[in-house]
Every structure is written in structure tokens, then in C-alpha cells.
Amino acid sequence: xxxxxxxxxxxxxxxxxxxxxxxxxxxxxxxxxxxxxxxxxxxxxxxxxxxxxxxxxxxxxxxxxxxxxxxxxxxxxxxxxxxxxxxxxxxxxxxxxxxxxxxxxxxxxxxxxxxxxxxxxxxxxxxxxxxxxxxxxxxxxxxxxxxxxxxxxxxxxxxxxxxxxxxxxxxxxxxxxxxxxxxxxxxxxxxxxxxxxxxxxxxxxxxxxxxxxxxxxxxxxxxxxxxxxxxxxxxxxxxxxxxxxxxxxxxxxxxxxxxxxxxxxxxxxxxxxxxxxxxxxxxxxxxxxxxxxxxxxxxxxxxxxxxxxxxxxxxxxxxxxxxxxxxxxxxxxxxxxxxxxxxxxxxxxxxxxxxxxxxxxxxxxxxxxxxxxxxxxxxxxxxxxxxxxxxxxxxxxxxxxxxxxxxxxxxxxxxxxxxxxxxxxxxxxxxxxxxxxxxxxxxxxxxxxxxxxxxxxxxxxxxxxxxxxxxxxxxxxxxxxxxxxxxxxxxxxxxxxxxxxxxxxxxxxxxxxxxxxxxxxxxxxxxxxxxxxxxxxxxxxxxxxxxxxxxxxxxxxxxxxxxxxxxxx
Amino acid sequence: xxxxxxxxxxxxxxxxxxxxxxxxxxxxxxxxxxxxxxxxxxxxxxxxxxxxxxxxxxxxxxxxxxxxxxxxxxxxxxxxxxxxxxxxxxxxxxxxxxxxxxxxxxxxxxxxxxxxxxxxxxxxxxxxxxxxxxxxxxx
Numbered sequence: 001x002x003x004x005x006x007x008x009x010x011x012x013x014x015x016x017x018x019x020x021x022x023x024x025x026x027x028x029x030x031x032x033x034x035x036x037x038x039x040x041x042x043x044x045x046x047x048x049x050x051x052x053x054x055x056x057x058x059x060x061x062x063x064x065x066x067x068x069x070x071x072x073x074x075x076x077x078x079x080x081x082x083x084x085x086x087x088x089x090x091x092x093x094x095x096x097x098x099x100x101x102x103x104x105x106x107x108x109x110x111x112x113x114x115x116x117x118x119x120x121x122x123x124x125x126x127x128x129x130x131x132x133x134x135x136x137x138x139x140x141x142x143x144x145x146x147x148x149x150x151x152x153x154x155x156x157x158x159x160x161x162x163x164x165x166x167x168x169x170x171x172x173x174x175x176x177x178x179x180x181x182x183x184x185x186x187x188x189x190x191x192x193x194x195x196x197x198x199x200x201x202x203x204x205x206x207x208x209x210x211x212x213x214x215x216x217x218x219x220x221x222x223x224x225x226x227x228x229x230x231x232x233x234x235x236x237x238x239x240x241x242x243x244x245x246x247x248x249x250x251x252x253x254x255x256x257x258x259x260x261x262x263x264x265x266x267x268x269x270x271x272x273x274x275x276x277x278x279x280x281x282x283x284x285x286x287x288x289x290x291x292x293x294x295x296x297x298x299x300x301x302x303x304x305x306x307x308x309x310x311x312x313x314x315x316x317x318x319x320x321x322x323x324x325x326x327x328x329x330x331x332x333x334x335x336x337x338x339x340x341x342x343x344x345x346x347x348x349x350x351x352x353x354x355x356x357x358x359x360x361x362x363x364x365x366x367x368x369x370x371x372x373x374x375x376x377x378x379x380x381x382x383x384x385x386x387x388x389x390x391x392x393x394x395x396x397x398x399x400x401x402x403x404x405x406x407x408x409x410x411x412x413x414x415x416x417x418x419x420x421x422x423x424x425x426x427x428x429x430x431x432x433x434x435x436x437x438x439x440x441x442x443x444x445x446x447x448x449x450x451x452x453x454x455x456x457x458x459x460x461x462x463x464x465x466x467x468x469x470x471x472x473x474x475x476x477x478x479x480x481x482x483x484x485x486x487x488x489x490x491x492x493x494x495x496x497x498x499x500x501x502x503x504x505x506x507x508x509x510x511x512x513x514x515x516x517x518x519x520x521x522x523x524x525x526x527x528x529x530x531x532x533x534x535x536x537x538x539x540x541x542x543x544x545x546x547x548x549x550x551x552x553x554x555x556x557x558x559x560x561x562x563x564x565x566x567x568x569x
Numbered sequence: 570x571x572x573x574x575x576x577x578x579x580x581x582x583x584x585x586x587x588x589x590x591x592x593x594x595x596x597x598x599x600x601x602x603x604x605x606x607x608x609x610x611x612x613x614x615x616x617x618x619x620x621x622x623x624x625x626x627x628x629x630x631x632x633x634x635x636x637x638x639x640x641x642x643x644x645x646x647x648x649x650x651x652x653x654x655x656x657x658x659x660x661x662x663x664x665x666x667x668x669x670x671x672x673x674x675x676x677x678x679x680x681x682x683x684x685x686x687x688x689x690x691x692x693x694x695x696x697x698x699x700x701x702x703x704x705x706x707x708x
Contacts, residue, residue, distance in 0.1 A: 353683030
């Protein structure tokens with residue numbers, strides 16, 4: 001039994017698990033698939049968007065810087081072409097020009113200088129004392145002498161401060177001279193430093209040697225692989241901007257956007273940690289994953305509850321099924337026992353009849369004169385009487401057994417249950433009085449009539465009344481019989497105040513041949529016959545009992561329908 | 570003397586007892602014999618049919634359930650061959666329907682087996698009186 005229960009539990013457990021798995025699989029799989037696809041598409045388009053945005057930004061700044069440099073060069077060139085070498089060699093005049101430039105453009109131009117073809121600075125206007133400085137070995141001087149103009153890289157120079165130079169070469173009386181201007185590093189730096197996005201996005205300018213031309217926000221080590229890559233990549237760029245992603249020393253991906261400046265001599269580089277650049281994407285991803293997780297948990301909880309509930313229903317249905325099949329088995333058992341009993345009853349009838357007749361024959365013979373004087377005549381009569389009585393008892397038993405299988409009158413009539421109950425009480429009144437039992441009734445008036453076999457129903461009710469009286473024979477008590485209409489059936493309740501039925505017997509009282517009466521007093525067939533009859537009517541018979549308080553039998557008979565009684569009698 | 574003897578003979582009811590339970594048929598025959606009846610027990614339907622052709626009976630006591638022939642069949646043959654003879658049927662408990670069929674076929678009455686002897690004797694006397702047209706009807 002315990003093992004069977006364990007198997008049952010295992011079965012329900014695996015059923016619960018399977019239902020749960022199916023629910024989770026069916027609900028979560030599409031959700032994850034759809035979310036993944038959407039996320040992937042979002043990821044791709046977001047990357048594109050960020051890339052386009054950064055490229056545009058860098059391109060804009062590249063144009064700004066380019067035009068700044070071009071503008072400054074144009075200013076210096078205009079100055080060189082507008083005035084003669086002599087005019088500009090005059091330091092006072094040069095100072096006026098510088099002041100004019102500074103008035104127009106702010107402190108972009110730090111100083112101006114006029115250098116002759118041998119590299120000697122013949123005039124200087126600016127904050128430093130650089131008059132008569134010799135630049136013949138300076139790179140910018142040599143480069144300017146070769147081409148018409150030059151924009152230098154940022155260098156420290158003689159003054160020890162970062163700056164860069166714009167120089168224009170002009171001819172005067174067959175000799176070259178150079179007008180040189182120093183561009184304020186801070187003003188130039190502002191152009192690049194303005195590019196600040198997020199927490200880690202910033203820009204700077206490198207020259208071909210990998211030296212910083214602007215002051216980067218963070219301490220960076222130039223000449224690193226990514227910057228060389230930027231140079232390499234940018235050469236092949238078509239639109240002038242190139243985009244790449246590399247990992248830094250810590251292994252975090254970093255986004256690089258670069259553009260060539262100064263005809264490929266400088267490189268404007270914008271760099272930002274990928275996590276920062278795509279922070280919106282990351283946030284969306286986190287929110288999405290959180291939602292998926294929450295939904296997943298909700299699905300699992302729902303699945304758990306639903307599967308538990310479903311399996312609970314299944315278990316309940318199974319229990320009902322078991323109960324029904326138990327009842328079917330019980331009914332079947334009764335039927336088969338009934339058939340068997342009928343067969344046995346037939347077989348026993350004849351030998352019993354012979355025995356009784358033989359005993360009768362001896363009695364007949366005892367009437368003859370020769371036996372009249374017999375010493376034990378009375379004893380013979382007593383013994384023969386006993387044989388006859390016991391034979392009669394056998395006959396009663398076989399008759400009851402046969403009733404069990406075949407009803408004397410199973411034709412259905414319209415029966416008024418209340419009338420029937422009253423008739424039966426009248427029949428039992430004498431016996432009840434003798435047993436000191438008070439019978440009371442609580443009959444619902446205007447009960448609809450039921451279509452059943454009156455003799456059969458009579459048999460059932462009489463049997464129950466007799467059982468109740470038997471139970472209360474010693475102590476007395478009361479028997480209450482009530483009738484009620486309950487929905488589509490009529491219920492007859494018989495509640496006695498007898499000693500009650502112990503639990504162990506309660507389960508067996510409808511079994512054939514089960515009796516607690518002393519041997520010879522009961523056949524154990526009464527209640528099983530009742531059970532068979534009521535079941536055949538499509539009704540039900542139940543018993544509730546508490547030891548020491550009494551027993552209640554509840555008979556339910558359907559008002560309409562039920563099995564049409566067969567007329568095979 | 571002669572008349573008295575005749576009368577006594579006529580009072581004797583001649584009974585044909587048909588039952589395939591030999592022990593039952595024999596003891597019943599003895600007990601009925603002790604009560605002044607002439608009883609011929611036979612143990613099969615076929616034997617009963619033979620007897621009816623040879624002898625003359627007032628009453629037949631017929632068991633409806635026999636192995637060789639159905640009691641109702643025997644009853645039909647009796648009624649056809651010897652309509653005046655009254656037939657009392659013995660049936661098992663619960664086979665009253667067969668007995669009712671028998672009544673339709675002209676049987677006098679039926680008793681449920683096992684029955685009280687006095688009841689049977691009474692039934693046989695009644696049957697003999699009703700079948701009376703023949704030998705004992707007017708006593």
C-alpha cells in the first residue's frame with residue numbers, strides 16, 4: 001500500500017515536472033528568441049548610429065581645425081604680401097601689426113618675427129626677447145625655405161613652451177625672407193579639447209612621429225599600436241574619417257575615430273571606451289535582460305502554480321475514478337456472489353427437502369403402534385422437530401439467497417415513499433414496542449412519487465428498520481426516519497441511537513455474508529441485498545456511524561430515470 | 570361388500586409423481602402412500618410420458634425443472650393426452666414465472682419447493698376433487 005502510494009506520488013511528481021517544463025519551454029523560448037532578435041537588430045543599428053555620430057563629430061572638428069590653420073596661414077600670408085620687407089623689419093611696425101591681429105582674433109597669435117634668408121631674425125614682436133635669434137638650423141626654417149609656407153608641429157623651441165609656427169616665405173630684391181608667427185598652444189588646444197563626450201570620450205592630435213600636438217585629457221602613451229593603426233587605416237579612408245575598435249591594455253574595448261589633418265601630417269584622434277560610447281545600448285540591454293528575467297520568474301511561478309493545480313485536479317479525478325471502480329468492483333462482486341449463491345441455493349434445496357421429508361417419514365412411522373411404547377419416543381419427536389426446524393431455516397436462507405439474485409416482483413410502479421414508510425412503521429410497531437424503541441418520523445409532505453418496484457423498496461426499508469431494531473434490542477433507544485427531496489432524488493434517512501458500527505466493520509457491512517449477529521441469527525445478506533436493489537434503482541446507500549452514538553443510513557433514490565428494472569423475474 | 574370395496578378404491582387418489590431427484594420422489598411417494606394415496610414415482614420426463622399412456626391417474630405432481638425434459642413440455646403432453654388429469658407443479662424458489670406459464674397451459678396449481686407435506690396433501694385432494702369428473706369426483 002505504502003509502495004503504491006509512493007509510486008503514485010512519483011507519478012504525480014513527474015507529471016507536475018513535465019507540465020512545468022512544457023509551460024516554461026513554450027512560454028520562454030519564443031520570448032527569448034524574439035527578444036534576442038530585437039536586441040541584435042537594436043545592437044547593430046545602435047552601433048551604426050554611434051559610429052555615424054562620432055564620425056560626423058570628428059569630421060566637423062577636422063574641418064574646423066583645417067580651416068583654423070588655413071585661416072591663420074592666410075592671415076600671415078596677407079600680412080607678408082601687404083607690406084614690404086623693410087616695413088615689417090621695423091619692430092615698432094611689426095608690433096602694431098601683431099596688436100592689430102590680436103585685436104581681431106584674440107590671443108591666437110603670440111608673436112611675429114621676420115627672418116632673413118640666412119635664418120637671422122631681423123625683427124620680433126611678442127612677449128619674449130627673441131630678437132636676433134638664429135633659426136638657420138631650425139627645421140621649420142629649412143622647410144619653409146624649400147616650400148612657400150610651413151606649419152610646424154608643436155615643439156618647445158628656444159622658449160621652452162609648447163607652440164607651433166606658421167611661416168610664409170616671400171621674395172624681396174632677389175632674396176628670400178620669412179614672416180613667422182607663433183600660434184598660441186592654448187587657443188589651438190581649445191579646438192580639440194572641446195570634443196568631450198560621455199565620461200571617457202576625448203580628442204587629441206598626433207603628428208606622424210606619434211607626438212602629441214594637443215594636450216590630451218589623460219596621461220596617454222603615444223606611439224602605441226592603436227595610433228599607428230589609426231594612421232595606417234586613415235590613409236585608406238575615403239571620406240577622410242576612419243573608425244576602429246581595439247582593446248586597451250586592460251582588455252576593455254576602446255573606440256577610435258581618426259581623421260587626417262595638415263595633408264596627412266597630423267592625425268585628429270577621438271577615443272572613447274566602448275562601454276561609455278554604447279552606454280545607452282548597455283542600459284537598454286540591462287533593462288531588457290531584467291524584464292526577461294522577471295518575465296521568466298513570473299512564467300516559472302505561474303507554471304509551477306498551474307501545473308500543481310492541474311495535477312491536483314488529475315489526482316482528484318484519479319481518486320474519484322478509483323472510488324468509482326471500487327464501487328463497480330463491489331457491485332460486480334455482489335452480482336457474481338449473487339449468481340453463485342443462487343446456484344448453491346438451488347443445489348441445496350433438494351437435499352434439504354429430502355432430509356426434511358425423510359425426517360417426516362420417520363415421524364409418520366413413529367405414529368405406528370409398535371413404536372408408541374418406545375422409551376425414547378419423546379426424544380425422537382424432539383430430534384425430528386429440530387430437523388424440520390433447521391430444514392425450514394435452510395429454506396429461508398436459500399430463499400433469501402435467491403431473492404438476492406432474482407426479485408420476486410421487480411415491476412416498477414409509482415410509489416409514494418411517505419405512504420410506504422408509514423406502512424412499514426405500522427408493521428414494525430409491535431416489535432419496536434417490545435424492544436423499547438421509539439420510532440419518530442419527519443416526512444416532507446408533497447414528495448413526488450418515484451417509479452420503482454414497491455416490493456423491492458419495501459424489502460430495503462424493512463431490512464434497515466429491522467437492523468436498527470435489532471441493534472437497539474437490548475438497550476432500547478429511538479429511531480428517526482425522515483424523507484427529503486434533494487435535487488433530482490429523494491433521500492430517506494434512518495438514524496438510530498444504537499451502539500454504532502466499529503470502523504473496521506463499517507467498510508464491510510454491504511459485503512455478502514458479513515454479519516455480526518450470532519451464528520444462526522443472521523445470514524449477512526440483508527444489507528448486500530439492499531445495496532444491490534438500490535444500485536439497480538440508480539440510487540445510492542450510505543452509512544455513517546459513531547460507536548456509542550448510533551448509526552445513520554441514508555438511502556437516495558432518483559425521482560426519474562435510473563435503470564429500468566428488467567422483467568426477467 | 571363389493572360396493573364398499575369399490576368405493577374405497579375410488580377414494581384412493583392415484584398420483585403420478587414426476588421428479589428427477591430420486592430420493593425426494595421416493596420418500597414423498599412413501600409419505601403420500603401413508604396418507605392413503607396410490608403414488609407412482611417416476612424419475613424422468615420421458616418415463617412420465619410413457620406412464621401416462623399406460624395408466625390412469627387422478628393427479629400428477631410434476632417437477633418443472635428436470636434434466637431430460639422441460640416440465641412445461643411434459644405438462645403440455647399430459648394435457649393433450651389426458652386433459653382430465655389435474656397437474657400440480659413443483660417449482661424452485663424464484664422460478665414462479667415458469668409456474669405461471671404452466672397455469673396458462675392448464676395446470677391446476679403450483680407449490681414452491683421444498684414445501685410442507687400437509688400443504689401438498691391438501692393441494693392433491695383439492696386437485697382430485699376438481700378433476701373429479703372421473704373416478705372420485707362425487708364423494
